[in-house]
Amino acid sequence: MSSAETPFRSLQQTEAVARFDLLDVTSYDVRLDLATGDETFASTTTIRFTSRGGATFADLKASAVNRIVFNGSTLSPDLVERGRLPLATQAGENELVVDAVMPFRNDGEGLHAHVDPADGRRYVYGMSFMDAAPTIFACFDQPDLKAPYTFHVRAPLDWTVIGNAPGKQVEPGTWEFDETPPLSTYFVTLVAGPYHVIHDEHDGIPLSLSSRQSIAHSLDDDADELFTMTKQCFDEFHRLFGIRYPFGNYHQAFVPEFNAGAMENPGCVTYRDPLLFTSKVTRGERIQRATTVAHEMAHQWFGNITTPKWWDDLWLNESFAEYMGNRVTADVTQYDDAWIHNGYARRQWGLVADQRPSTHPVAGNGAFDATAALQDFDGISYAKGSTILKQLNATLGDDVFFAGVIDHFTRNRYGNATMHDLFASWERAGAGDLGPFSERWLRTAGPDTLELDRAAGVVRRTPPAGQTEARDHTIHVTTADADGRWTTTPLHVDADEVTVDVPDDAAFLVDPGMETWASTLADDVSLEAFPRLIAATSDLTIRSGIWNSVRSGFHHARVSPESVVRLAEASLPTETNDDALRTLPFLIGTVAGLSHDPASALARLHAACRSLLDVATPGGTVQLGAFRGAVDSAADVTTLRTWLDSADLPDGVVVDADLRWRILIRLASLDAISRAGLDGELAAEPTTKARVDHARAVSGRPDAESKAWAWDRFTGSAPATNYELIACGTGLWQPGQESFTEPYVDRYLSELPGAAKVHSGWVLGDVTEHFFPITSVRQSTVDRADELIARDGLDLTIRRNLVDMTDELRRRLSIRTTFDTP
Numbered sequence: 098m099s100s101a102e103t104p105f106r107s108l109q110q111t112e113a114v115a116r117f118d119l120l121d122v123t124s125y126d127v128r129l130d131l132a133t134g135d136e137t138f139a140s141t142t143t144i145r146f147t148s149r150g151g152a153t154f155a156d157l158k159a160s161a162v163n164r165i166v167f168n169g170s171t172l173s174p175d176l177v178e179r180g181r182l183p184l185a186t187q188a189g190e191n192e193l194v195v196d197a198v199m200p201f202r203n204d205g206e207g208l209h210a211h212v213d214p215a216d217g218r219r220y221v222y223g224m225s226f227m228d229a230a231p232t233i234f235a236c237f238d239q240p241d242l243k244a245p246y247t248f249h250v251r252a253p254l255d256w257t258v259i260g261n262a263p264g265k266q267v268e269p270g271t272w273e274f275d276e277t278p279p280l281s282t283y284f285v286t287l288v289a290g291p292y293h294v295i296h297d298e299h300d301g302i303p304l305s306l307s308s309r310q311s312i313a314h315s316l317d318d319d320a321d322e323l324f325t326m327t328k329q330c331f332d333e334f335h336r337l338f339g340i341r342y343p344f345g346n347y348h349q350a351f352v353p354e355f356n357a358g359a360m361e362n363p364g365c366v367t368y369r370d371p372l373l374f375t376s377k378v379t380r381g382e383r384i385q386r387a388t389t390v391a392h393e394m395a396h397q398w399f400g401n402i403t404t405p406k407w408w409d410d411l412w413l414n415e416s417f418a419e420y421m422g423n424r425v426t427a428d429v430t431q432y433d434d435a436w437i438h439n440g441y442a443r444r445q446w447g448l449v450a451d452q453r454p455s456t457h458p459v460a461g462n463g464a465f466d467a468t469a470a471l472q473d474f475d476g477i478s479y480a481k482g483s484t485i486l487k488q489l490n491a492t493l494g495d496d497v498f499f500a501g502v503i504d505h506f507t508r509n510r511y512g513n514a515t516m517h518d519l520f521a522s523w524e525r526a527g528a529g530d531l532g533p534f535s536e537r538w539l540r541t542a543g544p545d546t547l548e549l550d551r552a553a554g555v556v557r558r559t560p561p562a563g564q565t566e567a568r569d570h571t572i573h574v575t576t577a578d579a580d581g582r583w584t585t586t587p588l589h590v591d592a593d594e595v596t597v598d599v600p601d602d603a604a605f606l607v608d609p610g611m612e613t614w615a616s617t618l619a620d621d622v623s624l625e626a627f628p629r630l631i632a633a634t635s636d637l638t639i640r641s642g643i644w645n646s647v648r649s650g651f652h653h654a655r656v657s658p659e660s661v662v663r664l665a666e667a668s669l670p671t672e673t674n675d676d677a678l679r680t681l682p683f684l685i686g687t688v689a690g691l692s693h694d695p696a697s698a699l700a701r702l703h704a705a706c707r708s709l710l711d712v713a714t715p716g717g718t719v720q721l722g723a724f725r726g727a728v729d730s731a732a733d734v735t736t737l738r739t740w741l742d743s744a745d746l747p748d749g750v751v752v753d754a755d756l757r758w759r760i761l762i763r764l765a766s767l768d769a770i771s772r773a774g775l776d777g778e779l780a781a782e783p784t785t786k787a788r789v790d791h792a793r794a795v796s797g798r799p800d801a802e803s804k805a806w807a808w809d810r811f812t813g814s815a816p817a818t819n820y821e822l823i824a825c826g827t828g829l830w831q832p833g834q835e836s837f838t839e840p841y842v843d844r845y846l847s848e849l850p851g852a853a854k855v856h857s858g859w860v861l862g863d864v865t866e867h868f869f870p871i872t873s874v875r876q877s878t879v880d881r882a883d884e885l886i887a888r889d890g891l892d893l894t895i896r897r898n899l900v901d902m903t904d905e906l907r908r909r910l911s912i913r914t915t916f917d918t919p
């Protein structure tokens with residue numbers, strides 16, 4: 098989709114309600130011909146439905162419409178306007194047949210087509226979420242008009258075609274699929290291409306995995322791990338939910354250029370294929386993939402068997418899957434430290450989102466249309482919502498919690514439901530009145546702040562502005578004695594001040610185990626002691642608790658860049674959990690740049706990474722994380738070049754494709770490799786991932802030509818995939834390159850509104866975020882961004898991302914001002 102002005106109307110909730118009241122959809126029969134060309138495919142859809150009689154519309158976002166037959170009469174294709182086909186339905190049975198030409202897309206939505214640069218093979222997959230189904234087939238595109246689907250697909254002879262239901266090739270190039278159970282439009286999909294497929298089976302459920310041919314070896318290497326965790330999770334979900342997985346096969350497809358982490362399509366889950374590891378990765382990256390696998394499996398019940406009636410309950414879908422994904426990964430897979438991972442990987446994402454000007458309650462957002470709903474699909478829906486469900490589970494206990502969930506699935510099997518329905522199920526199961534819980538935690542925005550007031554001897558609870566209903570927090574607090582021994586005790590915070598007994602100079606941590614949703618801040622005495630204490634403890638919960646507390650303090654300009662660097666210098670060399678090294682991009686990319694002396698801060702972080710390299714197990718994942726940090730923070734070109742030549746490496750480090758590009762990216766930003774050199778590296782091994790890394794490296798070079806190269810991708814005057822766009826934006830803005838990036842502060846602020854004409858959906862959000870002039874830490878940039886935000890008619894997706902990024906810039910400016918750094 099490009100160069101059209103908001104070509105399609107977003108469905109409004111009032112329209113969805115009216116259409117739901119009018120129609121029952123009986124069935125979809127979808128016939129796709131994917132072998133007609135590279136730009137478009139043929140799509141013939143027959144929808145059978147009953148109506149109470151009256152006017153409505155079908156959704157159709159086609160490149161061209163050949164023929165429309167409605168109840169036996171031919172309708173003019175010209176009737177289709179901005180993605181809608183008006184229909185005057187008759188009472189009783191109706192039949193709509195639409196024969197259309199649909200676009201293959203390149204933005205990760207609809208039917209996305211990708212040509213693998215490694216071997217020229219072409220791959221296709223479907224992404225119908227959240228309103229892209231009508232670019233694949235004509236439909237009534239809203240979550241509560243469910244119907245069974247039967248797919249018939251013609252595809253090139255060497256392709257495999259996989260869908261929501263089991264299917265088979267009935268003659269060369271022709272694929273027939275069983276009828277599905279009732280599905281919502283947003284999770285109807287198709288994966289088609291010369292994919293590499295592996296099969297297995299568990300408990301009567303056929304399992305399969307697929308990837309592009311060029312990364313088939315990565316799938317083969319990890320198939321055992323993926324199948325094993327899938328089986329373990331199936332057993333656990335069957336045990337917890339008491340309802341069998343009902344969608345037949347369970348296929349997991351790793352697909353190129355996918356925008357989200359994954360999509361839970363019943364029977365055919367799609368994952369971004371960087372989750373198939375072509376180079377060595379950390380354990381934390383494997384845990385992230387494991388929790389994603391479990392998350393998508395949880396959705397098969399919560400989301401797919403029982404589906405939100407409207408997008409305003411999308412949070413519940415995500416919060417539930419996120420909670421179950423973390424829990425089941427920790428409980429039944431090899432990754433029993435999944436909650437520690439969550440502390441490093443997700444906690445700050447949610448807390449930061451919940452403290453932006455754009456924050457919103459977890460539940461009950463208006464979502465007047467689908468586009469608006471997508472704006473609230475954020476860290477609040479995932480990280481905050483899941484923490485609150487975890488709190489609810491801790492309050493109710495598993496028996497009541499799952500009895501309510503099972504009641505919910507049973508009553509709404511293959512149907513739709515609301516948050517109210519789920520809470521009614523929990524109340525029936527014995528939860529008591531959940532109204533007050535819901536009011537306090539789900540219908541109000543922002544976290545409480547919990548912190549020690551040492552002079553007063555209390556833990557102080559400060560609600561966010563406007564919060565009137567007090568929230569209680571059932572947590573643990575922990576105190577360190579002079580010898581670095583931590584003593585953990587329970588604390589129930591049920592007042593604005595709760596007395597605690599803390600020795601004068603003892604460090605104190607609030608809720609290191611993340612039992613509640615709150616921003617927890619450390620006092621000065623504790624901050625002063627943290628470097629010494631973190632170096633002395635191997636307790637993963639305390640270490641991650643210290644980091645979360647310090648990061649929250651930094652976000653509020655209460656902790657200086659110097660304090661953060663000092664903590665890193667003490668913490669890094671003693672790190673045994675590679676998830677903790679996830680803080681390195683924040684330390685190197687944000688904290689160092691806001692320090693008194695950025696070069697010196699970077700050098701100190703580099704030295705800390707090198708210290709960890711000296712002690713980390715050779716060939717281990719902590720060593721890998723440390724080496725990545727050492728590369729990203731290196732200032733010495735000679736060392737980087739030596740490593741690039743695989744010389745003088747720490748014992749156990751192997752420079753594979755990922756590390757090679759990481760070194761090249763750092764060399765490029767130091768102006769130590771030419772554009773031609775980068776082009777040559779890409780030509781030598783032109784993988785999809787290498788193209789993204791190349792875009793990042795080129796954009797990061799400190800010269801005018803390279804910045805212009807990145808900018809051409811922003812404006813759309815040069816083509817770039819979704820991942821390449823993110824890489825270009827990230828590469829463009831580098832601290833210390835202001836003389837080359839300065840013109841793009843102006844250009845971003847003046848040209849951003851026009852980006853909506855070139856990019857759409859997820860990609861528009863990504864472009865707004867990643868091309869934002871984040872290194873221009875000046876009041877004038879904040880002011881000008883604020884002016885743009887206030888402008889009438891700004892695209893919703895642009896505004897939301899601009900608000901968040903401007904808040905980030907304002908906070909960075911505040912850190913500079915507070916700590917008087919240059």
Ligand SMILES: [Zn+2]
Nearest residue numbers: 392396415418
């Ligand atoms: Zn999800």
